[in-house]
Amino acid sequence: MAVTLQKSYSLNLPRQDVWDAIITPEVLAEILPNCKSLEPLGDDEFNANIEIKIGPIKGKFNTKLSLFDIHEPNGYKFKVDGDGVKGAMSGEGEIQLSDHPDGTGFTFMAKGNVSGIIARVGQRLIEASGKKLMDQGFKNLKQKITTVPA
């Protein structure tokens, strides 16, 4: 089933600082919600082990993440392809950084598809779960870049 996520956030930090965080693999690994490991596969390609726990549902996804259309410091597009025992997910999205009265505007957009048992029985929760993960990812980013020494 298809899922669309979009949300804008803001950060009171210079755009370059936000950019540096979202393009650095080590930082990215800590931002991605429940990411257990992130290994580079090649240029802007990664293999991520993601373990999602939402209420009674626990699932491990072996996920391929690739970044493209990279425009420093404005944003990039990404593609994900994940596989797990409880289902599969795939999708494309974009992160846009922009000027914002607070410092930097951060917009996350993603369109994806979820299949397998999670989609069949958890459909009423997929969108809410996606939003939760998106908020969590942004929270991780905020925490990460505000605690990194300049």
Next chain:
Amino acid sequence: MISYNFDYKVASSMEEAFSMLAEAGDDASFIAGGHSVVPAMKLRLSEPSTLIDISKVPGMSDISQDGDTVTIGGLVTHAEVASSDVVNNACPGLAECAGVIGDPQVRNKGTMGGNVAHADPGSDYPGALVAFGATICLASASGSREVSAEDYFTGLFETAKEDDEMVTAVKVPASSASAYAKFPNPASRYAVVGVGVSLNMNGGSCESASVGVTGAADHAYRASGSESALAGSDLGDDALDAAASAAADGQDMMSDLAASADYRAHLCGVMLKRAVAAAKARA
């Protein structure tokens, strides 16, 4: 159901339940009525390595009233709440809510503690408990504490409960002018939207109101905009319309196959009006 292998242990006291939990580690789960845990296990969405059956633990199976507070033990089933004279007299809205949860099998086996611990976003109790100002009683091996329902339900299946804690009871203040109205999903009976309302009436006017909404956002919330629209009014059409249109304010409505976000927001208002009318009739 062809299950995977798991351990099953029966606790005969609360202390034993906590020590079994500590021994079994992260993947263990308490089970009481089994109407949240087992469906997830059947689908293999959840695979706890150990189930610790707490249904025989004494001291959590009673409904009692002390002054203006009704205490419902964690093991009390929905059917018992729905048919309890104590609950029907002191807080008819809660009995009404318990009576529309799931189907008879769910109501006969499912428990208050299990429901509150699971915190499904479409579950009925959370909306009623938030509306009626209930307190959730939690216990762990290291002690016990109480959390207001409003602070307890924090997100999608997320609560203030720690992994090593158990919901031992729920305390509900008496509220005779209380009601719960829901729009059920026709297949699952989960609340697409459910609204609990408690009114404090003085003659024909409403001194204060408390409104809890479940099913609409990813967790039950208090609709404070609706509460202030109702407070100080005679519950006439203008006040009801204002309260109905504020019922989804500031909340991120869920969207799924059963209902879009806009439709859910609309249902919040409709269910609110129904609950207010029923609560007013009981004042």
